[in-house]
Amino acid sequence: MRRFASLHDSSSTKHLPVDLCLTDPSVYFIGPATRENPMSDIRTKLNGKVVFRDRKIKWNRVTLNLMGKAGINIDVPRSVLPRDNTMGDIDDSTTTRIQTSVPICDIEKELIFSGEESIDFGLHLPPHLPASCRTKHSFVEYTLVANFSAGTFFKKYRTQKTVIVNRHYLPSPSAMIPTMDFSGIQEWFEWSAELPKATAIESGEIVISFRCSVEKERVEVDRVELCIEEIENYRFCTKQGIKSLPPIITRFPSTMYHLPSFSTSSETHYVRTPMPLSKNPNIRSLHTHQFDPFLEISHRCRMTVHFNNIPNITLNPIILNFPIIITDYPSIASPHLPVRSVPFTDADIATEHLGNLFARAHGDDAVPVDLDLPEYTPRYEPQSPDSAIPVISTN
16 A cells, blocks of 8 residues: 655645545634534535546555544552552552553445536535543544555555644634623622633633622721632542542633722622743643543633731631633634644644635624533542642743
């Protein structure tokens, strides 16, 4: 079997007897990968064509295969592994490397060759595919493979292309985003906060409307800090069931908000923090929400309320956590904004403008969207308190 690698030099591709061309290597899904998602009925297609450059070859069979796989490569403490996998009394402080991959999909389509120069195809994709992603410890990738047989002796050829699957939890900038209300009372401090259930990285920041009231003599709120925390939850399956590893939390730099003088409890304060995105490989950038067989990436806003210093009184800051979904818009919905064209990695961020793919919506009505999270596996045990979880700071 002869294999043809994807060549970027146009002059080199002229010598290939057959070529696989994709209309767009990126495909888009809107909403979570659940049956309850109202947009899951929309069939997503991967479009392209097969070009037969050598007309002297008699092609017999053309088969397309879209293959997806997810993998994990991480060192885990032996304490989280079943005892049957350990040999004797081994120190639980040692680690074991977990390295494996599982198939996500294998979609096959056969094309009939009848002498034409090229054959257009559209490959229907299942709605449950997780997004392409690559982190330090896991990956999700998709490859479209084309197998050809030609001649009397059915000589075989093979070529392939990389496919990027994107999953967005907001269909467009005009979508109506529901908000979440949080409130609480801690002794003499009362607070309430409102923030969107989801936000897009194209907005550049997260804004929380915050109110507070202090019912203690001489005590006032001095400042409020707000930052984004990214939580990576890795898991794998053994004979005893699903094992979840301690989450890896990355805390991004925080912003400071000072309450105006003589502010009252009825005033609303808008606390903002930027979403860090950078092309510099030495600067950690924010990932979007991800849910696949080995990894779940979620986010939360961490708000720290500091009080003024009073002699002989120790006032500890109050820490508040608010969950939020961080996603991005499909490029066809926001052509003038930088969008993700390849999966985010810890090393680089790639953006591009796809203005020619813009499709105007009919009417000005906002698009309703279901923001429930996907559930590939049952929920796991509750997370341990923050004090027991290592936090990576990007400061």
